[in-house]
Amino acid sequence: GAVVSQHPSRVICKSGTSVKIECRSLDFQATTMFWYRQFPKKSLMLMATSNEGSKATYEQGVEKDKFLINHASLTLSTLTVTSAHPEDSSFYICSATSRKTRADTQYFGPGTRLTVL
Amino acid sequence: EDQVTQSPEALRLQEGESSSLNCSYTVSGLRGLFWYRQDPGKGPEFLFTLYSAGEEKEKERLKATLTKKESFLHITAPKPEDSATYLCAASQGTSGSRLTFGEGTQLTVNP
Numbered sequence: 232g233a234v235v236s237q238h239p240s241r242v243i244c245k246s247g248t249s250v251k252i253e254c255r256s257l258d259f260q261a262t263t264m265f266w267y268r269q270f271p272k273k274s275l276m277l278m279a280t281s282n283e284g285s286k287a288t289y290e291q292g293v294e295k296d297k298f299l300i301n302h303a304s305l306t307l308s309t310l311t312v313t314s315a316h317p318e319d320s321s322f323y324i325c326s327a328t329s330r331k332t333r334a335d336t337q338y339f340g341p342g343t344r345l346t347v348l
Numbered sequence: 349e350d351q352v353t354q355s356p357e358a359l360r361l362q363e364g365e366s367s368s369l370n371c372s373y374t375v376s377g378l379r380g381l382f383w384y385r386q387d388p389g390k391g392p393e394f395l396f397t398l399y400s401a402g403e404e405k406e407k408e409r410l411k412a413t414l415t416k417k418e419s420f421l422h423i424t425a426p427k428p429e430d431s432a433t434y435l436c437a438a439s440q441g442t443s444g445s446r447l448t449f450g451e452g453t454q455l456t457v458n459p
Contacts, residue, residue, distance in 0.1 A: 233394070263445055274435065274449045275392070324391045328445045335445030336382065339391035 234258050235327050237340035244315055245348055252310045252343045254325030261327035264308040265337060266300060269322045281308055315347040350375045352438050354450035361426055361457050369421040369434055369453045377441030381419050383412050384435040386452070392435055395421075426457045 234257040244250050254264060263282050267275040279300050281287040287300035297319075299311040308327075312319055322344055326337040351374045361367055373381065380399055384392035396405045398414040405412050409430065411422040421434055433454045437447040 235391075237391075265446075272454075274451045277446070280446060322389075326391075335439065336380070336394060336397050337445060337447060338394055339384070342389070342391045344389070 233329060233336075233338040235325065235338050235340040237325055237343050239343060240341060241344045241346075243346045243348065246316050247314055249311055249313045250315055250345060252312075252323055252325075252345075254308045254310070254327070254340055256306045256327040256329075256338075259327075259329045259331065260305040261308075262330050262335065263328045264302060265326045265328075266298070266308075266310050267324045267326065269324060269342075275324065278310075312345065315345070317347045320345055320347045350438065350440055350448045352436055352448050352450040354434075354436050354453050356453060357451065358454045359456070361423075361455070363427055363457055363459050364425050366422070366424045366426070368423070369436075369455070371419040371421070371436030371450055372417060373419070373436075373438045373448075375438045375440045375448065379439040379441050381414055382437045382439070382447065383419070383421055384437065386433045386435055395434075423455070426455075428457045428459050431455055431457045 236255045238253045266278045278293045279287045279289045281300050281302040283302050283305050289295050302308045324342040326339040328335040353372045355370045380397050383395040386392045396412040401416045403414050409424050413420045433452045435452045436450040
């Protein structure tokens with residue numbers, strides 16, 4: 232149980248285009264979903280937290296207009312990187328929490344590798 | 349400010365050589381202490397949640413323990429497939445499920 236999927240797993244795009252990444256909780260309803268960014272050999276950097284039907288809460292320094300988050304249902308959240316540039320190239324990971332577990336354990340997706348040319 | 353510090357940054361072991369990874373935390377009102385395993389190019393895989401000092405949890409060759417200031421991940425007789433980065437994270441009482449992560453320990457087990 233507690234499986235989270237992400238799509239796509241890899242994406243290459245040209246500078247200036249927008250890219251959408253989907254995060255789904257497959258076998259549970261997610262109380263909250265999180266979006267992280269990870270640089271090589273570094274730990275996870277939280278970008279934003281989203282609850283179903285609410286606006287996302289962004290961490291300090293994360294541009295809301297560049298990283299659009301939509302949490303449409305209890306099983307789906309999307310991250311859209313708008314007008315992507317090479318510096319946006321990174322590994323993006325989502326996670327979801329379940330109402331069933333105490334202390335709201337986060338279950339992570341497999342990640343999406345974004346390369347902007 | 350909540351802080352989680354992991355040591356060592358990297359650890360090389362021979363197959364069968366047991367050791368421990370450390371996670372020190374400074375979190376007011378700890379709600380949960382989490383251990384994850386991350387393989388290169390993949391998302392973190394959940395291992396354990398510990399809630400209170402004195403608690404221990406085991407899974408195969410891994411055992412996690414918790415005190416009021418730190419957590420240990422003990423690896424008994426490791427195998428090469430245990431090679432990965434192990435991440436520790438803490439959630440604080442008023443922050444909901446938001447996690448503060450350590451920088452991780454990169455474990456390599458040589459055959």
